[in-house]
Amino acid sequence: MSFGAYQFFNWLIFIWCGLGMLFIAIASIREVYFQLKKSGKPKDQHTSTDIKM
Amino acid sequence: MNTPIMGYSVIILFAVIMTAITLFINKKDGNQNVDDLLTAGRRVPFGLVAASVCVAWIWTGTIMASAEAGVWFGINGGFNYAWGAVVPFMIFIPIALRLRKIMPKTTTFIEFIRERFGTQLANVYLLFGIALVLYVCVMQAVGIAYAFEYTFHLNFKVVAFLSAVLFSSFIAMSGLKGSIYNSVFQFFIIMIVIFVTIPLIIKSVGLENMYEGMLRAATDTSHPQHNPDALNFFGSAGWMYGLSAVVIAMGQVVLSQGYYSTAAAASSSKGLFWAYLIGTILAWLPIPIIFGNVIGGSVYHLGVSSEELGVSTGAAPYIFDYFLGSGGAIIFVIMIFMAGLTTGGNGLAGLQAMLTIDFYKRYVNKQATEKQQLMFGRGVIFALGITIGICSLFLDGVSLLTIDIFSGILFAAPTASLIIGLWSGRLNPKVSLLSIVIGLASGLTAYFMIGNDDLNWFVGNMLSLFLPFIIIMISLPFTHKKYDFNKLKNYQPEHKINL
Numbered sequence: 297m298s299f300g301a302y303q304f305f306n307w308l309i310f311i312w313c314g315l316g317m318l319f320i321a322i323a324s325i326r327e328v329y330f331q332l333k334k335s336g337k338p339k340d341q342h343t344s345t346d347i348k349m
Numbered sequence: 350m351n352t353p354i355m356g357y358s359v360i361i362l363f364a365v366i367m368t369a370i371t372l373f374i375n376k377k378d379g380n381q382n383v384d385d386l387l388t389a390g391r392r393v394p395f396g397l398v399a400a401s402v403c404v405a406w407i408w409t410g411t412i413m414a415s416a417e418a419g420v421w422f423g424i425n426g427g428f429n430y431a432w433g434a435v436v437p438f439m440i441f442i443p444i445a446l447r448l449r450k451i452m453p454k455t456t457t458f459i460e461f462i463r464e465r466f467g468t469q470l471a472n473v474y475l476l477f478g479i480a481l482v483l484y485v486c487v488m489q490a491v492g493i494a495y496a497f498e499y500t501f502h503l504n505f506k507v508v509a510f511l512s513a514v515l516f517s518s519f520i521a522m523s524g525l526k527g528s529i530y531n532s533v534f535q536f537f538i539i540m541i542v543i544f545v546t547i548p549l550i551i552k553s554v555g556l557e558n559m560y561e562g563m564l565r566a567a568t569d570t571s572h573p574q575h576n577p578d579a580l581n582f583f584g585s586a587g588w589m590y591g592l593s594a595v596v597i598a599m600g601q602v603v604l605s606q607g608y609y610s611t612a613a614a615a616s617s618s619k620g621l622f623w624a625y626l627i628g629t630i631l632a633w634l635p636i637p638i639i640f641g642n643v644i645g646g647s648v649y650h651l652g653v654s655s656e657e658l659g660v661s662t663g664a665a666p667y668i669f670d671y672f673l674g675s676g677g678a679i680i681f682v683i684m685i686f687m688a689g690l691t692t693g694g695n696g697l698a699g700l701q702a703m704l705t706i707d708f709y710k711r712y713v714n715k716q717a718t719e720k721q722q723l724m725f726g727r728g729v730i731f732a733l734g735i736t737i738g739i740c741s742l743f744l745d746g747v748s749l750l751t752i753d754i755f756s757g758i759l760f761a762a763p764t765a766s767l768i769i770g771l772w773s774g775r776l777n778p779k780v781s782l783l784s785i786v787i788g789l790a791s792g793l794t795a796y797f798m799i800g801n802d803d804l805n806w807f808v809g810n811m812l813s814l815f816l817p818f819i820i821i822m823i824s825l826p827f828t829h830k831k832y833d834f835n836k837l838k839n840y841q842p843e844h845k846i847n848l
Contacts, residue, residue: 297424297580297581297582299560302424302556302559302560302580303556303560305424305642306551306556306642309635309638309639309642310639312635313632313635313636313639316631316632316633316634316635317403317536317543319627320396320400320536320627320631321536321537323395323399324396324397324399324400327394327396328397328533
């Protein structure tokens with residue numbers, strides 16, 4: 297493997313990991329936020345926190 | 350800075366954080382019934398499931414053994430560890446979706462086996478399921494103890510025992526919901542640690558130096574890590590290891606009740622599908638590749654021998670300590686500690702489900718109330734935590750990678766009948782049991798009888814996984830009686846389900 301390919305491989309994996317973890321981080325923060333908001337309003341039983349995919 | 354007091358402070362800090370999470374959960378909505386405890390009420394949204402799956406699959410071994418694979422096999426070590434471990438999840442996702450579709454009220458895969466194949470096979474799977482979780486938890490306790498011993502010079506046995514008791518008492522009190530919330534919290538810490546420390550190590554070593562180290566290892570026979578395939582992405586030894594990693598991880602995923610419980614906890618099938626796909630392929634898969642590349646490359650650059658790295662899983666803590674100093678070593682230990690606590694916690698949450706539903710209610714107290722089941726579920730997990738702690742005391746000095754490879758032979762054999770039995774109505778219990786016995790026996794025989802140490806583990810793993818599939822596939826055309834899957838739709842467990 298050439299140095300160029302080695303460098304590209306390392307960058308690719310690092311960016312891939314960053315995007316994946318960031319995506320989950322944003323989605324889970326959003327859901328925790330909505331759950332906390334929901335638990336502040338106990339009477340509202342119909343609020344869904346599930347992401348509509 | 351790396352004093353034993355600092356090490357114990359880290360353990361105490363995490364004990365406090367986990368206690369706070371337990372108190373928060375119990376204050377917020379408490380564990381009202383058995384289903385709440387075992388499946389978090391089946392209302393967990395996509396993002397939390399994805400974070401939980403990702404972190405639960407980050408074992409201490411994901412970090413330490415993938416780093417080790419990077420040292421052993423060079424450029425393709427981390428990659429082969431990663432793809433090998435992620436393939437079973439690509440098989441697990443359809444399994445979880447199918448189970449949810451054909452048997453919506455199930456919690457454990459043992460319930461499915463009992464309805465589909467009968468009590469005898471269900472008990473066999475229960476034994477495998479319990480053994481697997483115990484093995485997983487012992488591995489986590491051992492991994493944590495290695496990291497603390499290496500960095501803080503703490504007593505291996507004390508740390509192994511304490512960490513087992515810590516994650517078991519946490520799950521005993523907070524159940525699957527606690528495991529999921531804890532995973533989400535630790536997901537963020539692990540993410541921050543990876544994105545701070547890895548670039549710092551790369552900056553200290555330099556990608557050019559890593560590359561040159563590997564080039565030297567490939568060409569210079571006097572290099573302590575001499576490996577002609579160090580820079581060959583298609584080096585056969587690494588790919589053989591990757592194939593074996595599929596087998597090793599297959600049983601660890603398909604027989605782990607923790608993943609079924611997390612799947613049951615997902616609020617929708619669509620959410621479950623995307624959470625498992627994104628949690629594994631997008632977020633988890635690159636992590637072992639990064640550790641294999643960066644730690645492996647750093648070791649090649651330094652030219653240190655395996656003996657200098659300490660115990661055989663010591664490459665990662667050695668590099669963190671060497672390039673980032675005591676601060677880096679402490680951060681590394683925290684990451685390992687969190688990886689172990691979340692994986693152990695997820696495994697024990699699954700074990701809690703199996704023992705409460707498939708053992709206590711069925712064999713110990715058939716008239717058990719929900720309150721009695723809850724009490725049993727909590728008590729037994731705490732007791733098992735102590736058992737796990739005691740078992741891990743005996744593994745001081747044993748390589749995590751070696752234990753991992755052997756476990757593949759033990760747990761791969763039962764996967765074939767579970768997978769095929771979910772889709773094919775023709776598979777009968779006798780053939781299923783036979784396939785497990787033959788697969789396990791042939792795998793163990795190959796492992797112990799083949800004299801070549803570079804081949805025995807590979808042949809053993811392959812036989813244990815693939816022989817049962819072959820036996821079952823040959824038997825199917827000869828079976829005329831077909832199982833009716835529609836019966837499972839009406840399955841009613843003996844505890845209240847929150848659907």
